[in-house]
Amino acid sequence: MEGTQLFIMAIAMGIMYWLARGMIGGYFALFFIASPIAIGVVAGLIYGDVTNGLILGGGIAAVFAGIIAPGGNLPTDSALAATTVIPIALATSLSVEQAIAFAVPMGLIGAFVTNLRKMLNVVFVHKADECAAKGDLKGLRNCAVIYPPLVELPLLFLPVFLVVMFGQDAMTAFMNNVPTWVMHGMEVAGGVMPAIGFALIMNMIGKPRMIPYTIIGFILVKSLGLNNVTAGLVAGSIAFLVVMGFARKEKEGV
Known part of the structure; x- marks a missing residue:
């Protein structure tokens, strides 16, 4: 994957993550965009292989199936995992198990990104309080619905865009230099993780x-x-x- 196709993929994945985890997605109830399956379908359409995109999305979704966000605090982020790993997996022909092994650490990074976003948005909460005290309705509106998405654009869109644009070459170099037994170990670990996800669901259901x-x-x-x-x-x-x-x-x- 290169040239225009790669650029479109990077743009699409960045926008999907921005909508999935940013304030603007919440405004319009676009929560379904955070699903790895939805991300896999879009990535597959752009790459020209919807079947593998759906399979990769389903595999990643299975790992994160039992994850809940108590109080809105994400312990791991399936959306970041999917938007960064699925395009690279399609381009480098990673197996589902290998893709899952890379998706798990990306999900943990996503949790830190989400917490950073919330910390930055606190600034607008205090600014909104000041606007409310002054009766500045325009400023209050901007602090609530305009400024947060604009700040989230470089925070959420840009990292995903860069990873998709330049991650393919890095992944290819990694696969060419890493020992075979390491890749096999990652496949084994990735194969077990979906079962862990479903086991978490069973434990949560209490049956x-x-x-x-x-x-x-x-x-x-x-x-x-x-x-x-x-x-x-x-x-x-x-x-x-x-x-x-x-x-x-x-x-x-x-």
Whole structure:
């Protein structure tokens, strides 16, 4: 990926992250843009490989599936992980497992970026208090809806743009120089992480009886080599059959 295509990809990913984690996305309820699956589809459309984009997005989404943000504080950021890793993974032919291994540390960096954004926006909160005390409605409006997105533009858009623009060459150099056993270890670690994500969901739901389904699904995916889309269809079918079975038992009073 190079030239105009690379530039468009970098612009698109930067804008998506700005909308996903910035104030302007909250204004228009654009929270779906933060989904790695949505990001994967857009990246796939630009690169010309929607299938792999969707597979990569689904794999990254599975890792972060059990993550919650208590009090609005993100412990890790799936949006930054997806917007930076998926384009590079498409361009360098990384496997899903390898992409996941790189996505996890990027997600942790995203948590620091989010906290920095909130710290900077505190300045506008105090400025808004001053405007309110003076009866300056225009200044109050600017502090609430104009200034924060403008400050967030270089903070959120620019890093993603630069990573996508120049990360491809860095990743290629890394893959050419790193020992094979290191890459294999990353693949193994990346393969386990989606199971951890679903295990977190099971723990959060508080239904231990669901854990065997996660274990069975993980074994089937690894042994049969199913991709995320196929595994999702199989899981959805099994879930439908189980729910229908419970409904039948309740109807029969069993």
